[in-house]
Every structure is written in structure tokens, then in C-alpha cells.
Amino acid sequence: MTFKPAHISRMAIALGCILPVVLLFGISLSQNWAFPKLLPQQFTAANWSALFTKGNSITTGLFTSLIIALLVASLATASGFFTSQVIAYHRFRRQLIVLAYLPFVISPVIFAVCLKFYFIRMNLVGNIMGIVLAQLIIAFPYSIIFFVGFWNQRIKQYQMAVNTLGGSNGYAFSKVIVPLSRPMLLVCFFQCFLISWFEYGLTSIIGYGKVQTLTIKVFDFLTEANLYYAALSCCLLIIPPVILLWLNKRIIFRRIE
Amino acid sequence: MFLTLKNISKKYAGKTVLQQIDCSVPPHITMSILGKSGCGKSTLLKIIAGLEQQDGGQVLLEQKDISHTKPNGRNIVYLFQEPLLFPHLDVFENIAFGLRVRDWAAAEIKVKVETMLQSLDLESHRSKMPHQLSGGQKQRVAFGRAIIINPPLILLDEPFSSLDVEIRASMQQLYKKLAQQFNITALFVTHDLKEALLMGDQVAYMEDGLLQVFDKKQDFINDSRTGVQNEIEFWNTL
DSSP, X not given: OOOOHHHHHXXXXXXXXXXXXXXXXXXXXXXXOOTTOSSOSEEOSHHHHGGGSTTOHHHXXXXXXXXXXXXXXXXXXXXXXXXXXXXXXXXXXXXXXXXXXXXXXXXXXXHHHHHHHHHHHTTOTTSHHHHHHHXXXXXXXXXXXXXXTTSOHHHHHHHHHHHHTTOOHHHHIIIIIHHHHHHHHHHHHHHHHHHHHTOOHHHHHHHTTTSOOHHHHHHHHHHTTOHHHHXXXXXXXHHHHHHHHHHHIIIIIHHHO | OOXXXXXXXXXXXXXXXXXXXXXXXXXXXXXXXXXXXXXXXXXXXXXXXXXXXXXXXXXXETTEEOTTSOHHHHXXXXXXXXXXXXXXXXXXXXXXXXXXXXXXXXXXXXXXXXXXXXXXXXXXXXXOOGGGSOHHXXXXXXXXXXXXXXXXXXXXXXXXXXXXXXXXXXXXXXXXXXXXXXXXXXEEEESOHHHHHHHOSEEEEEETTEEEEESSHHHHHHOGGGSHHHHHHHXXXX
């Protein structure tokens, strides 16, 4: 068997991606790894089984993150889809798109500090709804920018074609526009989920330490030097995006084929 | 008269596109409208279909004022320059679309679509997706999708402009056959002089938002503005 340079570089990339994950899983399954020992002194499933104990903070963080990410992804995708239609056919289209880019001009942490005053006034600091709203300030314009190119003249003509064939705007929407946009809707949902899932700056400032998402927990464990729980949280952090990637591949790519 | 247009006018950003258009179309004929690009032909068709709103005037279909009726309530089909087949539906479903809108029973849809596929010589393509069809086949499916709902009026906005010469000629023949078979009343917009004469039972000429309908084709041929005389002169001097 001969190895070509392309094979070697591909394998190197694959190892570069897989090894950190393997290492994380290894650390999450270990205890008593102190310097200068080369390997952990004990391998155990105790860290993982602790997830199933009542009131475990990592499990709570996982579900909190899931609720927030699913809410943000659903709301941002749906509202961005409809809003982008209005913007795409608006006479001030360009100006409105520029406005949608504004939340990305400054860092999320600075942005959160700027917003914090208003969130305190509205009693939205330290609760899930506040974090969902804060993350939507990033995810919603992202969704608008994502969809605005979809609403072109051709889509408008499809709608007109349905209208002259006797279908209402609602019929055109459900039977033509949604089926045509389904792959984009799924990708946008996936991207918004990831934006929310890995969001740290806005969440830590607006959450005020009271809402512990999984990302926040990872940073907490790292500052506590709790390597094993940090690795365990990282493993859990990876699982939902991997499932979504797999679904994405199955649903969207199979459709394209 | 079947279709009557009374004083239709339209402006875009202060620029007059249609000026007091008056026109009547009898039933079961195809009126072709010849005009250069930007003369207002497509705007006129879109106003009749309800896809654009006129600034003034009335559209009457079978003596009924439909000027403010929504496009889906007019029962007038508009065929665009491109076939605009729905890319997620196969040929059968594209043709059946208008029948599904009208909630026809599945068995009736099957019979009607099969008959239409035969008329269009598309039986072997019934399960193909639009991207698997040639330009001419796509346009045939678009015709089938329009005709199957038996609309009182069809508006054709340069439907063959994107086809090459041979396919264009065969599509013109097919349209003539279908128009006769299904007693179609239609307005056929084109910027091609030969096509206007071939397709229309009656011919009209549009220039700068003004429409002139010719009672006889000979009047159209004799009118210097239409360009027919220039064309004859060109071929005679060749």
C-alpha cells in the first residue's frame, strides 16, 4: 500500500480534528492526574454517572443550554425569514441591510455591557428570557442577512405564477415558497443554534451568574481548575452540534442528490 | 366582447408607461401585440392579470369589472418569458398544480393530467423534474399547467423569446394547435414581427404606451410604423 502526500495530509487533518475530542473523552473518564504523572492514575465512569444524579449542575446546564439554543434558533429562523422578505422588496433595502449588520460591528461583550442597563430596567437580567432576547439581538440579524438573498425576483415570479393559477398568497407560501426554502431554513436553524450554543460574552453578562449554561459551566470549571468536569462539559457541548451536523448531512445533502 | 380595456393608464416614477389604452378582444381568438422592449406590453398584461394595479381605467372580462379583483380571483393565467416551473415538483405535479389549487379529486386530476400529457407529447417525461427537461419541454409543461384549468383568458408574455429558432417554430405550431383544440382566448405579446403575424388572429401594435389594434392583418402590414414594409423591402433588395 502506497501513501500519497494527499492521503497523508488528509489523515493529518482528520487526526488533528479527532485527537482533541479523544483526549477530552479520555480526561472526562479519568481522575487523579497530577504532575508529573504521564497518565491519569484512575480511569472511571464516575464523572459521567454523576450526570444522572438529581440536581447535577452540568445536567442542569445542558438542559438550560438546550432550551435557550432551541428557542433562539426557532425564533431567529422564523422571524428572520419573514422580516427578510419585507426588507428584500423594500425600497430602502440597502439601508435596512446595513442596519442588520450593526450588532456585528462591536464585540458581544461590549454590546452586552451597553445593553445591560436596559435589561436591568426591564427585569430581564439573570433569567432565561433575558438571555434568549440578548442572543436574539445577534441571531435575528444574522438570520435576516442569511435569508435576504433568497427573496429575489424569481421567488416573486413564482408567487405571481401561483396567484394567476388561482392560488392565494398563503397557498403560494405553503406549497411553493416553504418547500423551496426548506434547505435554507434548516441551515439557518442550525447556524443560529450554534450561535446560541457557544455564546459566552452576552450570556455571562446578561445571565449575571444566575443562568448557568453549559458554555458558562466550562469556563467556571476551568477557572476552578476542575479539569475532569471541564472535559466532561466540553464533551457534552460537542454532542448536539455533531447530531445537528449529521442530520444536516442526511436531510439536506440527500435532498440535493 | 370578451375582454374590454377602458382608458387604462399607468405611470412609473412620473414616467407614463400606458396612455389611455382602449381595446376589445372577441372570444376564442389570439390577439398578438407587437412592440419594442420597454413600450409597456408586459405592464399591460400584468394589469390585466391583476399583478400590477392601473392608475386609471377599467378591465372588463365578460362584461364584469375585474379592475380591483385579486389575481387569484380573476381566473386569468399569465405565462412569463421563462416557464417558471416549480423546481420541487415533477412534470405531472407541475401540470396538476392549478387543479390541486381548485381541490379536484385525485382520480379526476390523474385523468385530466394524463390527457394533457398526451396532447403535449410529454407522456414519457411525466416523472421528470424540471431541471431534467429541455427549454422547449419546460415551455410545453408551462402551457399544460396553464391550459388544464381551462382559464377564460391566457396572457403570454414573449413565451418563446428564450428558445432557439427551431424549437421556437415547433412551439409556435404547438400553440396554434392547442389554441384551436381548447378554444383559447389569448393576448400574445412579442417583439418579433414574424411571430406577431403568425400567432395572432388579430394584431395590435404598441409604441410609447399607446396601443393600436388593426382590424385586418393587411392594415398592419401597410402601416409604416410596424416595420413590415421595411422587412419586405429588405428581402426584395437582397
